[in-house]
Amino acid sequence: MIINVQHLTKRYGDIVAVDDLSFAVEQGELFGLLGPNGAGKTTTIRIAMDILHPDAGEITILGQPPDRAKRYVGYLPEERGLYRNLKVLDTLVYLAELKGMSTTTARGRAKYLLERVHLEEWAHRKVRELSQGMQQRLQFVASFVHDPEVLFLDEPFKGLDPLNVERVKELIAELRQQGKTVVLSSHQMNLVEVLCDRILLINRGRQVLYGPLAEIKRQYAPNTIRVRAPHLPATLPGVANVEHDDGAFNLTLAEGSDPQEVLRGLVALGVEIQSFEVAPVPLEEIFVAAVREEEARYGLA
Amino acid sequence: MDWRKVWVIARHEYLVNVRRTGFIVMTAIVPVLGILALLFAALFSGEARKLGESVEKMFDPSAGVIGVVDRSGRFSPILPEYQDRFRLYQSEAEAEQAVLDEDVTLALVIGEDYLETGTVVVVSKGSGFGSAAVSDSLSVRKFFVDHLLAGRVEPILQKRAVEPLKVQSRVLSSSGQRQSEGPWSIVFTFIVPYFMAIFLVMTIFVSSGYLLQSVAEEKESRIIEIIVSSVRPVELMTGKIAGLGALGLTQVLVWVLSVASLSGGAVALLAIAGASLIPARVLTLEVVYYVLGFILYATLMAGVGVLGTTTQESQQLAGLFSLFAALPYMVLGFIFANPNVLIARVLSFFPLTAPTMMMIRLPLAEVPWVDVAGSIAALLLSIPGALWLGARLFRVGVLIYGKRPTLKEIWLIVRRGS
Numbered sequence: 237m238i239i240n241v242q243h244l245t246k247r248y249g250d251i252v253a254v255d256d257l258s259f260a261v262e263q264g265e266l267f268g269l270l271g272p273n274g275a276g277k278t279t280t281i282r283i284a285m286d287i288l289h290p291d292a293g294e295i296t297i298l299g300q301p302p303d304r305a306k307r308y309v310g311y312l313p314e315e316r317g318l319y320r321n322l323k324v325l326d327t328l329v330y331l332a333e334l335k336g337m338s339t340t341t342a343r344g345r346a347k348y349l350l351e352r353v354h355l356e357e358w359a360h361r362k363v364r365e366l367s368q369g370m371q372q373r374l375q376f377v378a379s380f381v382h383d384p385e386v387l388f389l390d391e392p393f394k395g396l397d398p399l400n401v402e403r404v405k406e407l408i409a410e411l412r413q414q415g416k417t418v419v420l421s422s423h424q425m426n427l428v429e430v431l432c433d434r435i436l437l438i439n440r441g442r443q444v445l446y447g448p449l450a451e452i453k454r455q456y457a458p459n460t461i462r463v464r465a466p467h468l469p470a471t472l473p474g475v476a477n478v479e480h481d482d483g484a485f486n487l488t489l490a491e492g493s494d495p496q497e498v499l500r501g502l503v504a505l506g507v508e509i510q511s512f513e514v515a516p517v518p519l520e521e522i523f524v525a526a527v528r529e530e531e532a533r534y535g536l537a
Numbered sequence: 538m539d540w541r542k543v544w545v546i547a548r549h550e551y552l553v554n555v556r557r558t559g560f561i562v563m564t565a566i567v568p569v570l571g572i573l574a575l576l577f578a579a580l581f582s583g584e585a586r587k588l589g590e591s592v593e594k595m596f597d598p599s600a601g602v603i604g605v606v607d608r609s610g611r612f613s614p615i616l617p618e619y620q621d622r623f624r625l626y627q628s629e630a631e632a633e634q635a636v637l638d639e640d641v642t643l644a645l646v647i648g649e650d651y652l653e654t655g656t657v658v659v660v661s662k663g664s665g666f667g668s669a670a671v672s673d674s675l676s677v678r679k680f681f682v683d684h685l686l687a688g689r690v691e692p693i694l695q696k697r698a699v700e701p702l703k704v705q706s707r708v709l710s711s712s713g714q715r716q717s718e719g720p721w722s723i724v725f726t727f728i729v730p731y732f733m734a735i736f737l738v739m740t741i742f743v744s745s746g747y748l749l750q751s752v753a754e755e756k757e758s759r760i761i762e763i764i765v766s767s768v769r770p771v772e773l774m775t776g777k778i779a780g781l782g783a784l785g786l787t788q789v790l791v792w793v794l795s796v797a798s799l800s801g802g803a804v805a806l807l808a809i810a811g812a813s814l815i816p817a818r819v820l821t822l823e824v825v826y827y828v829l830g831f832i833l834y835a836t837l838m839a840g841v842g843v844l845g846t847t848t849q850e851s852q853q854l855a856g857l858f859s860l861f862a863a864l865p866y867m868v869l870g871f872i873f874a875n876p877n878v879l880i881a882r883v884l885s886f887f888p889l890t891a892p893t894m895m896m897i898r899l900p901l902a903e904v905p906w907v908d909v910a911g912s913i914a915a916l917l918l919s920i921p922g923a924l925w926l927g928a929r930l931f932r933v934g935v936l937i938y939g940k941r942p943t944l945k946e947i948w949l950i951v952r953r954g955s
Contacts, residue, residue: 282762285765285766286765286766287762287765287766303769306766306767306768309766311762311766313759313762313766315759315762316759317757317758317759317760318758318760319553319754319758319760320758321553322553330545330549331763331767333542333545334542334545334546334768335767336539336541336542378763379763
């Protein structure tokens with residue numbers, strides 16, 4: 237276990253930003269910290285980065301409290317920014333040195349990373365001369381220039397054009413191959429769900445869903461099937477309701493029935509199936525459902 | 538505290554800011570102005586003298602030609618050596634007209650009962666400024682004494698009557714030893730520490746300006762979040778204070794050295810001569826107060842300044858401390874009269890005023906050792922407190938964007954620490 241969070245609580249005056257949150261991140265994992273804006277993601281990360289102190293609970297990274305783990309942790313904050321008047325290479329070297337890297341090692345590593353993101357020719361130019369996309373790439377590599385074991389990326393795709401989104405995704409994949417642990421926070425759940433092994437979904441500072449993404453998806457498996465066919469019999473086994481919709485049918489499954497069984501049933505009945513589709517459930521919808529469920533349980537709705 | 542990180546930050550702050558256009562312009566401005574002044578003086582030395590004279594006339598009307606209406610009969614005729622500066626008029630009306638026509642800068646009407654009362658009416662144009670200047674003017678005084686006593690007493694007595702005493706000072710310490718002799722050595726022993734105190738205030742102003750600017754820029758660009766995730770706020774603060782303190786010192790040193798070299802080394806010689814006359818004890822203590830003072834002020838300014846959301850706002854907040862540093866200068870009059878006056882002693886025990894107060898007091902007289910020990914103790918005790926407070930405010934302040942916190946919020950920050 238690389239990161240261990242136990243009963244973390246953080247308040248700002250009367251507002252509880254993080255409310256008794258517990259989770260763990262394993263070695264080499266790509267962990268998604270997801271939730272809408274204001275859910276407490278950035279606060280949680282800032283506590284892990286030793287920028288804020290929790291009111292209760294604790295975080296350990298590599299078994300150390302945050303102030304001791306700084307050397308091994310990288311951070312891409314949601315609010316981006318670099319020294320505009322500093323040279324590109326000097327920026328990376330300075331940030332690596334602040335993490336405790338020696339000047340020589342920092343220099344070598346910075347040069348390597350600049351090559352990696354095709355900025356080597358800009359090494360001796362000032363940051364403000366770079367285009368927006370170049371600055372974003374520079375900012376991204378700045379978060380792991382000191383070769384950390386754990387990397388926190390807060391909204392890494394915010395403000396990126398599609399091309400740079402792909403580049404950043406590639407870099408994240410590369411980091412994983414190197415065995416680094418990555419915690420990725422985002423409110424754009426659909427954009428990051430494909431990347432993550434496990435996720436923690438939070439809302440109002442509290443855990444909503446937590447676990448392997450595949451398992452969560454299974455748990456919230458769809459109960460709707462879309463079938464395109466000339467016509468359907470009025471009653472079907474395992475189907476509670478049939479709705480006609482623009483030349484196709486939306487079938488609401490009865491409780492406990494399986495989409496594959498329904499398909500076999502349709503074939504057995506000799507229905508001329510043109511298409512059969514189990515509607516994928518986006519993470520966002522799962523989130524909404526889970527929040528509703530929780531609110532109903534606590535009587536908050 | 539990780540001192541390597543402090544060093545990395547200090548070096549970064551120094552190197553980045555020393556190359557700033559703003560820094561180079563500000564640093565160069567004193568030598569450039571000095572060179573310009575020298576050129577101006579060389580090219581227009583004649584005009585400059587004339588200009589100087591007319592300015593002098595404006596402020597000291599007795600420097601010009603003076604009209605005299607003599608009813609006492611003691612001043613007519615005017616002695617030959619005074620005839621080009623004093624002119625006799627027969628009536629007050631004539632003299633007044635001469636003042637109005639600016640033939641003379643002012644007129645003295647000496648009454649019939651002058652010997653008994655000493656009353657002289659001074660007629661001047663515009664403000665009554667001239668009358669005040671006349672009573673202090675040595676040349677006018679000499680004019681009166683010479684006319685009253687010429688031929689009646691020995692010339693040497695006449696000279697003493699004009700200037701009865703020329704002061705030479707000899708200050709004894711409480712143990713009866715001679716501390717210094719002559720007005721020059723007093724000036725020397727005073728000037729160097731006095732300028733050191735000014736030096737301190739200047740370095741504090743200059744460095745804190747750069748400090749606030751550097752933090753404000755990091756806050757504005759939001760890179761501060763990466764920085765505080767890499768180093769502890771106290772390390773960041775210490776590094777900045779060290780680096781920008783060195784920067785401020787560089788600037789002030791360039792100023793002082795340029796003034797020294799442009800004045801043909803006169804100022805430098807004065808400083809060296811002064812330093813050699815100052816007892817080693819005083820000089821050592823001056824340096825101690827300089828260092829302790831800088832640490833205290835810079836720490837507090839960093840902590841408070843970081844709460845501002847713009848450089849300007851930060852400067853206002855931090856200006857509060859400059860006021861304390863300058864406070865001893867406001868009571869300078871009392872201190873000159875008696876360096877151990879109660880207010881001076883009280884301000885010496887208050888950490889925020891102690892450095893400048895003691896730097897001013899030390900060379901003036903023997904300061905009681907209680908005051909020295911007390912003020913150093915006050916500084917040594919308050920510096921850890923300031924560091925703690927500064928780091929606490931700094932830690933939270935660096936993340937405050939957009940809105941300046943209220944006093945209540947600041948109090949909460951200090952109490953909770955995050």
